Each structure stands twice: as structure tokens, then as C-alpha cells.
Amino acid sequence: MTKWLLKSMTELSSRKWISNMTGRLAQSSISRHFIPRFAKLYGIRVDEAEKPLQAYGTLNEFFTRRLKTGARPIHPHADSLVSPVDALITGCGPIQDGTVLNIKGQDYTIDELLQQSPRAANYENGFCLVLYLSPTDYHRIHAPVSGTIVERDHLPGRVYPVNDFGLRHMPRVLSRNERLVSYIRHSAGEVAVVKVGAMNVSSIRYVDERVTKVTKGDELAYFEFGSTVVLLTEGNTFTLRKDLMTGKRVKMGEELGRLKA
Structure with a gap:
């Protein structure tokens, strides 16, 4: 009840x-x-x-404050994929035939997350990380890799909460909420940075929509309230850092794993 x-x-x-x-x-x-x-x-x-x-x-x-210079060092290795945000990892794992399994007990398809984008096929057997930002966290979103933004997509939707309750008990929150997606082509393939709006303020703002070339750690956008970033990599291009798993916290700029061509 x-x-x-x-x-x-x-x-x-x-x-x-x-x-x-x-x-x-x-x-x-x-x-x-x-x-x-x-x-x-x-x-x-x-x-x-x-x-x-x-x-x-x-x-x-x-x-939506910025931080002091140097507060978030960016992992320097050329092949590192870094966290775009300060966050709690609420889901991570391989994408199996286009499906992300068991995000707080629910499965999601790449097609629904990206709303049938033609680019969804790139991620059918890739890797997925779900990064939840609480009100405590720094709320600016940064580039996880250096590369070229090849597409930006706005997917309208609701503003359900993306906290633990929302992910567990509300159906298909990550694919029903409003989303902004940045597709970044890099030396080893492509990543999709899916910014998911949340209840209360929901707004997601780009820092500068004219920018196409980004360096790892550059600002992409910011949330105006706690929300989630879903980070997708193409198949056979990414290896997760061995000590990372659901329930771990990460800082923006921290290495999530390594990219491989």
C-alpha cells in the first residue's frame, strides 16, 4: 500500500x-x-x-556552481575514459544484444534510451555506466574523452525522480524522462553521454552548443537539480577499471577505464 x-x-x-x-x-x-x-x-x-x-x-x-581550478584533476592517460560527473554508480555492465541488464532490477534497451536513434546500433554490444548525481554533488557535466561532438539530440519526456526509489519502483524512468544526448567521436570509436532530467527542476543546459571539438574534461552541460548521466561506449572499445562496480562513488575527471581501438 x-x-x-x-x-x-x-x-x-x-x-x-x-x-x-x-x-x-x-x-x-x-x-x-x-x-x-x-x-x-x-x-x-x-x-x-x-x-x-x-x-x-x-x-x-x-x-550550478563551478569549482576552483584544480579541484577535479583530469586523468592524464591518453586512453583513459573519465567520469563526466561527480556521482554514485547505480548501474554498470556490458550491453547484451542491445539491452542493458538489471539497472535497479529493470532492463533497458538502447533503442528506448536513445529513442530509436540510427546511432543506437553502435552501442548494441558496448558498455553502460549509470551515474547518479545527488543534491550534494557538483552538477556540471564534462567531456569523458577528447574528440568531436558529431550529434546532439533532445529527447522530450517526463521528470520522474532518478534516485533509488525512482529507479526501482517507477517503470522505465531513464527512458521516459527528458534527455539530452551528446555523441562524441574519439580515436577508439564513439561514446554517448545521455543526460537525464529529474523531478523538481529537471533543466539540462548546454554550456555552448556551437562547440564541436572537445578536450577531455571540458564542460559540456549542467543540471539544475540532481539527476543522472548514462554513459555508453561502443562494443569492444572499453574496459572498466577493475575496482569499479555499482555502489562506488566517482569524481569528475577520475578514470573509469581504458579505451582501445
């Missing part, structure tokens, strides 16, 4: 207009008074922020 009630409440609160209302509040000047309390509540490392707390004019401005 409790699970049914929570699912029903989540269905009702997943409407875009509710997220828009939350977004307007977070972008109002009144919201700046909540910044110290918000930072304390979520244990945010304010010493890493680019600016002192009082310099942020709104809660949203603080939430």
Missing part, C-alpha cells in the same frame, strides 16, 4: 509545470537566503566552490 501511494504521488508530481514552479523559486533572488542552509543540509564542500557563498545571487546559481 505504501509503495502504491508513493508511486501515485510521484506520477502526479512528475508534471513539467511543477518542475517549472520549483525552478522559478530556485532562480528567484529570495532563494539566495536558503543557500547556507542548503549547503549545510547536504554537506556540500563549499571550500571547493569557485566563489564564496555570499557571492551567489540565487540557489540555482549556487547549485
